[in-house]
Amino acid sequence: MIAPGNIATKTMTHGEAMVRRYYECVDNNDVEGLVALFQPDAVYRRPGYPAMVGHAEMAAFYRGGRKFSGGAHAFTAVLDTGTHVAVHGEFAGTLHGGTSMTLRFADFFEVGADGLFSRRDTYYFAPLG
Template sequence: MTATLQTTAHVTSVHRYYELVDAGDVAGLVSMFSQDATYRRPGYEPMVGHQEMSAFYGGARVIREGRHTVEKVVEGEEEVAVYGTFAGVLHDGRNVDLRFSDFFEFAADGHFSRRDTFFFAPLV
């Protein structure tokens, strides 16, 4: 017997988010967050709301371009966790290839209310 997996709206939203990030669609990806959403990412102060996230994705982000590959998705009731790889180019021309984990929380209307990103990096 073969199991059939159904993709929920939350998981579909998370995959769509990475498509928009990789395409450089700042307005599209920011619109997936609620107006007062918080994004926490190593090396940056927490970003709150569309204006701060637009500023980040519109130029403050050190990544110029690249592609996310999601390898694993774990879903809770109103949250989705993923891990995968990212390969791309920084604004200074250096190539980057790393592993990441993201944790998304959802508002009642289906927008992201919070996102936390972690990178696998040799810090300690």
């Protein structure tokens, strides 16, 4: 039996820290901050959009292409292998027209040798019909 004072605490990995910083930037509309977490030629794929390649395309998306005017991400799980970080969670936000929306998501990030994200793929739990 482990005594309460001896319970080990989890140390956050580089990948998890980067992912948490990324969502903090998204939730605070810090486009420059979130783009800086990616390599200059990084690729971002999400349903319903063409692949975004590089800082300029990602910045354009977050400044005007995103369907949400704001919101907040909450995590269910963050898993880091060292080169890949998977995130499962829920997003609660407001569409530009004022409608509130909550959805579940899963994101997969690849971390390059330089410590920046080289790729991100997003998936949503959404009705198909």
